[in-house]
Amino acid sequence: MSQLALVIDLNVCVGCHACVTSCKEWNTSGWAGSMVDQNPYDADPTGTFFNRVQTYEVGEFPKTETIHFPKSCLHCEEPPCVPVCPTGASYKRKDNGVVLVDYDKCIGCKYCSWACPYGAREIDEQQKVMKKCTLCIDRISDESLPPSERKPACVLACPTSARLFGDVHDPDSEVSIAIREQGGYQLMPEWGTKPANHYLPRRKTILKIHEDELHRVDNPLLEELEVPVDEGAAIDDVAF
């Protein structure tokens, strides 16, 4: 069974919100209907978004690091939102592990959002059903799109390639390699939800330069000399 998921590289994310906008656009103009946006140009806007980018600060000012943190449904391998749904509208697909909501069965009781420790589920105040990131299931299973575009909208929109998409159960996939080699981790592991989305940690690349690398050790005079080279006559020497 494959488990499709995203790997989000916090080392590269610049917090541009391109993934937020592209996700909102794709899911608003797709077949599932528009996502609610109330008072978008007025004083108190609110709406439903599947993906949000947050900003955290590590350390005490002025010695701080800024982390931009995109958050969407983590498509857990043991999703706590699935067993609590009374109608069975919340389900996890057996073939690719994507956790989805059936909008025709959902009664909007909000129990699944209580059961998600990550706050990944939101209610659409107009349609009155619970919605969340679908991993663009309508894109990735659309045979009419070219294979390079059969990825979630957020992955295609990210300008720094901070979002990777693939099968975390396949050890040779791009995401599995990133998790293995770059220390990919899960959020809130204490709850045992086994989220499939992983995050790659922030890591500064440091190049350590040693003193003796700045000087040539094979120079006996410890000076840099111009070594004369006899090249013979050049054209400048014979031309008039």
Add this chain to the structure above:
Amino acid sequence: MHPAFSVIFLTTLIGAGQGLFLALFTGQFYSMANLIPAQDSITFYALGSFIVLVLLGLGLFASFFHLGHPERAWRAVAQWRTSWLSREVIALPAFMFLVFVYGISHYFGWNETLFVVGQNVEIDATIIIGIIASMMAFVLFICTAMIYGCVKFIEEWHHWLTVANFTLLGIASGFLLAAAFSAYEGIELVAFYGTWAVIFMLLALATRLASLYRNARLKHKSTPQTAIGVRHTTVIQKAQGFMGGSFNTREFFHGKSGSTLRVVKITFLLLVFILPVALIAIAWSINSPVLPIAAFVLHYAGLILERWYFFAEAKHPQNLYYQSMA
């Protein structure tokens, strides 16, 4: 969590209904054992069962208001294998049906003795229906409480004290309602029900104080560090990604100040436990027919506040992701 009044009314109304039924059947059981005088089938048991059904029906009606699509509510029985909400949606109508049958069999006097236990304990159909309905009342208490108790991330709720509180508060309010009902009808069971109501109120006070104590000392497992996976001692959110509100900022927070919560806590402890116990004690000593009714009215008002506080005191881990509006 944001307290939803539809769910507050649902749980307090059906809790009182279940408790009242258990009180009525306890009365029937005691009169079957000749410990208290037998009551009239129609004016006591049938009317009492009707009141139970009214309370359960009102609770069920209130519950539809917390759904986005109430017309699809029938689908909610589908996942009874995994969801406590699904189980409650089955248990509540089942209990209502059993109470209806109990009330009807008392109303039409279908209480011919079926068999005799021991020397003189006569068992009739109403006793058997009453036993099954009482078991279903406890099943319903457990289902309702486990809806909240099974969410292991909401640590304030994930404890057996949640089930104990729902059950004991429901039984206490039901017995207090039975005392008020007896006082109103002029039936001599006010002292019987009043005493049991006081016992259950004191038991419920013990469990509710225990859960308040536990919740005040709770050290949550989730921290900003585990929430974003950055292992530094100081991690603070600077921006939650949007400036307006969202479902995540409304549904999981009560929106009131800490002092409001403290006032609500003291008020409900007073109205649910202290005042009704005092009023029942005074009513017993001066034989007042009105004080038990006043005790129930105050108790129920306090129960609304207690249920509000139950929702407000729960801290969801998702709030870690929504700290700073910027």
